[in-house]
Amino acid sequence: MEVIKDCQSHVVCFVDAKTGLLESKYKKQITRMVIPIGSEITIIRDETQTVIKRISESAFEVLSSLAAA
Numbered sequence: 001m002e003v004i005k006d007c008q009s010h011v012v013c014f015v016d017a018k019t020g021l022l023e024s025k026y027k028k029q030i031t032r033m034v035i036p037i038g039s040e041i042t043i044i045r046d047e048t049q050t051v052i053k054r055i056s057e058s059a060f061e062v063l064s065s066l067a068a069a
Helices: none
Strands: 002-004 011-016 021-025 029-034 041-046 048-056 059-066
Touching: 002 059, 011 041, 011 048, 021 041
Parallel strands: none
Antiparallel strands: 002 011, 011 021, 021 029, 041 048, 048 059
């Protein structure tokens, strides 16, 4: 599993590009989901917004920025 970090270098989640599995751990809760190719998920934590898009069986695209107030 590959580590995904936000623009402030905080760990957001772990992903497996081949299977599309995304695992997010936050405040003692674990969320697991499969992201189909071409789909995306947005994770907002505190003031940071991270968009994770599965672009192929070998890669995810990650865009992270400070969330608008």
